[in-house]
Amino acid sequence: MSVRTVGVDLSAEPAGTAVATLEWADGAAVVTGLAERADDEVVLEAITKADKAGIDCPFGWPLPFVDFVSGHRDGHVSGHPTLEGRDWRRELANRTTDTAVRERTGLIPLSVAADRIGHAAFRCAWLLAQLSRRGVDVHRAGTGRVVEVYPAASLKVWGLRQRGYKGAAHRAERDQIVTELRAAAPWLDLGAHDEQCRASDHALDAVVAALSARAAAIGLVTTPASDQAAAAAVEGWIAVPTAGIDALAAAEPPV
Structure with a gap:
């Protein structure tokens, strides 16, 4: 039985958005679409x-951050009972999952509250709402059909380059990642999309996102601890792989 995972490198606009589709069967994965x-x-x-x-x-x-903005709207911003200055601003800017990713990988996810990635998040929120209306389980902690992923963290866990490959000027760095990815995962067939991944960081990130979705599907990613679950259900949760990339093709469990 084949299993399909999809990866989305989402930008605020279609121009920076890529979608990869992987089909998994018999210990192998094939990229069947990369838009x-x-x-x-x-x-x-x-x-x-x-x-x-x-x-x-x-x-x-x-x-x-949501509480802060709501308080500002209503005219009663009160600050934090114990934090001030930079520490208080950091709490406003970072989600529980951002802190967890930093502690686990050393990488710092972009702040959805204080960075331009917020524009993409507006689009993501709308897309999640549309998916929910179509009957898709979009629980923000990743327990449903969709899961939040972070390609840089996945690449780092898998021992691959995760920095300095974005943009047209860094084709050589993307070549290195794709070559290393194919060596680390000989069961992954990029087919006609090999050159596309080398030419576009959006295409490459979409493929890595689809691989990360596979890790989530087979339970090889981080999940919220009991004291993180309530926040993750609202803020979202980045699923970071907990095993090497070779584990992705080791079994064909139900999704």
Whole structure:
């Protein structure tokens, strides 16, 4: 029985959005589709047809930030009872999962509350709402069909380069990643999309997101601890792989 995972490198606009589709069967994975400049309908259709989909974009905002903005709207910003200055601002800017990723990998996810990635998050929130209306389970902690992923963290866990490969000027760095990825995962067939991944960081990130979705589907990713679950259900949770990339093709469990 084949299993389909989808990866979405989501940007605020279609121009920076890519969607990868992987089919898994008999210990191998094939990239069967890799769409760039993907509009909302392309994203929605791909996820609707997937067994598990990984989206590279925050699923929500930090709860303290939401409370702060609500308080500002109502005219009663009161600050934090114990924190001040930079520490208070850091709590407003970072989600529980951002802190967990930093502690686990040393990488610092972009702040959805204080960085331009917020524009992509607006689009993501709308897409998640549309998926929910279509009957797709979009629980923000990743327990449903969609899960929040972070390609840089996945690449780092898998022992691959995770920095300095974005943009047209860094083709050589992407070549290195794709070559190393193919060596680390000989069961992964990029087919006609090999050159596309080398030419576009969006395409490459979409493939890594689809691989990360596979890790989530077979339970080889981080999940919220009991004291993190409530925040993750609202803010979102980045699923970071907990095993090497070779484990992704080791079994064919149900999704």
